[in-house]
Amino acid sequence: ERDDDPPVAGTIDDAAYVIYTSGSTGRAKGVVVPQRGVVRLVCNTDYVALDGFDRIAQASNASFDAATFEIWGALLTGACTVGIHKDVALSPSELAAAIRRDRITTLFLTTALFNQVVREAPEAFSPLRTLLFGGEAVDAAIVRELLRGSPPQRLLHVYGPTECTTFASWHLVKDVAGEATTVSIGGPIGYTQLYVLDRRFEPVPIGVPGELYVGGDGLAHGYLDRPELTADRFVPNPFSGQP
Numbered sequence: 001e002r003d004d005d006p007p008v009a010g011t012i013d014d015a016a017y018v019i020y021t022s023g024s025t026g027r028a029k030g031v032v033v034p035q036r037g038v039v040r041l042v043c044n045t046d047y048v049a050l051d052g053f054d055r056i057a058q059a060s061n062a063s064f065d066a067a068t069f070e071i072w073g074a075l076l077t078g079a080c081t082v083g084i085h086k087d088v089a090l091s092p093s094e095l096a097a098a099i100r101r102d103r104i105t106t107l108f109l110t111t112a113l114f115n116q117v118v119r120e121a122p123e124a125f126s127p128l129r130t131l132l133f134g135g136e137a138v139d140a141a142i143v144r145e146l147l148r149g150s151p152p153q154r155l156l157h158v159y160g161p162t163e164c165t166t167f168a169s170w171h172l173v174k175d176v177a178g179e180a181t182t183v184s185i186g187g188p189i190g191y192t193q194l195y196v197l198d199r200r201f202e203p204v205p206i207g208v209p210g211e212l213y214v215g216g217d218g219l220a221h222g223y224l225d226r227p228e229l230t231a232d233r234f235v236p237n238p239f240s241g242q243p
Contacts, residue, residue, distance in 0.1 A: 010035065011035070012034070012035045012036040012039065013034055013035070013036060014034065014035055015032050015033065015034055015035075015221065016033050016034060016035040016037070016038050017033055017068075018030045018031065018032050018033070018224050019031050019033065019063070019065055019162060020063070021065075021162045029223045029224075029226060029229065030223060030224030030225070030226075031162050031163050031220045031223060031224075032220055032221040032222060032223070032224050033065075033068075033165055033220050033221075034220070034221055036217050037164075037165030037217060037218045037219065037220065038068060038072050038076075038165060039076065039217075040165065040190065040191040040192070040216070040217040040218050041068060041069060041072070041073070041165050041166055041167065041189075041218065042069065042072055042073040042076050042077060043076055043077070044190070045189055045190040045191070046189060046190045047156060047158070047167070047170035047189045047190070048073075048106070048130055048132075048156070050073050050074070050077040050079050050106065051077055051078065051079065052077070052078035052079060053079075053105070054073075054074070054077070054079035054080070054105045054106050054129070055079065055080045055082050055102065055103055055104050055105050055106070056069075056070055056073050056074045056079050056080065056081055056082065056104070056105070056106045056107075057070065057082050057084050057098075057099070057102075057104045057106065057107045057108075058070040058071060058081050058082065058083050058084060059084040059089040059095075059107065059108070059109065060108065061086070065162045065165070065166045066108050066110075066135075066166060068165065068166050069108060069132075069166050069167065070108065073106070079106075082098075082102045082104055084098060089113070090113070092116055092117040092119075092120035092121035092124060093120065093121050095117060095121070095124060096117070096121040096123065096124030099124060099125070099127055099128065100127055103127075104127070104128065105128060105129040105130065106128065106129060106130045106131075106132075107125075107128055107130075107131050107132070108131075108132040108133070108134075108158075109131070109132075109133050110133070110134070110135045110136060111133050111134060111135055111136040111137070111138055111139075112136055114131075114133040114142070115139055115142045118142050118145055118146045119142070122145070122146070122149045122150060123149070123150040125146065125150065125151065125152045125155075126150035126151070126152065127152075128152035128153065129152065129153045129154065130152065130153065130154045130156065131151075131152040131154070131155050131156070132156045132157075132158050132167075132170075133155075133156070133157060133158070134157055134158040134159050134160075134167075134185075135159075137182070138157065138182050138183040140176050140180045140181055140182055140183055143155075143157075143173060143176050143183055144176045144178075147173070147174075147175060147176065154172065155172070155173040155174075156170050156171065156172060156173065157170070157171045157173050157183050157184070157185060157186065158170050158171075158185075159185035159186075160214075160218075161214070162220075163214075163219065163220045163233070163234075164192070164214045164216075164218045164219060164220070165218035165219075165220070166218075167189055167218075168188060168189065168192055168194065168214045168218060169185045169186050169187060169188050169189060169192070169194060170185075170186050170187070170189050171183065171184045171185055171186025171187075172186070188214075188216070189218075191216050191217040191218070192214065192215070192216035192217070192218055193214070193215040193216050193237075193239070193240075194212060194213070194214055194215075195212070195213045195215070195239065196210040196211070196212055196213075197210050197211055197213055198210050198211075201235075201238055213235075215237045215239070215240060219234070220234075222234050
């Protein structure tokens with residue numbers, strides 16, 4: 001048989017997958033995510049440094065875009081994916097045991113599940129190199145409780161809609177002030193831009209409310225077979241040479 005590499009037909013701009021999300025509308029829409037977005041999420045980025053020594057838990061359902069980080073974070077960096085059964089992921093004590101038994105180094109949890117584990121198994125996360133949580137409003141008191149107890153080496157609050165390939169921003173949580181009622185979503189991850197703009201697409205001053213816009217390599221191509229919705233949500237970037 002031939003021993004040379006087969007030609008690669010795909011490009012970084014081709015679609016990697018379509019994932020469905022209803023958001024707050026209740027009507028499912030298919031988000032077309034390019035290969036570029038997946039690469040930007042886990043390779044040569046600034047919020048996490050994955051390598052062949054990492055053991056990344058796959059605790060998310062494959063229909064949830066956190067699985068992109070869990071699976072491709074391993075496949076593109078030489079790390080190991082450790083499957084976590086749904087029943088284990090939803091049981092704080094069993095999840096804590098799995099983290100230790102399977103020598104997991106990296107774990108993402110939704111904020112609601114993160115809160116539950118901190119309450120019921122407060123030492124569960126101490127073996128982790130990196131714990132990421134996000135997707136819902138944060139209870140600052142829960143985060144303070146973890147930091148005062150048995151925190152992981154790095155605790156990251158991450159944010160991002162499905163349309164921006166899982167994560168768009170990150171914040172390394174080292175402390176939470178006693179009067180704080182939430183935790184910052186931080187700044188953009190690598191190859192990503194965040195803008196807070198007014199109705200005229202002009203940046204607002206610090207402290208002035210505006211709308212958060214996300215740009216960069218993580219953007220999806222749009223919504224599958226829904227050009228009008230795509231045109232409404234994916235607007236031209238006035239700060240970039242690329243549309």
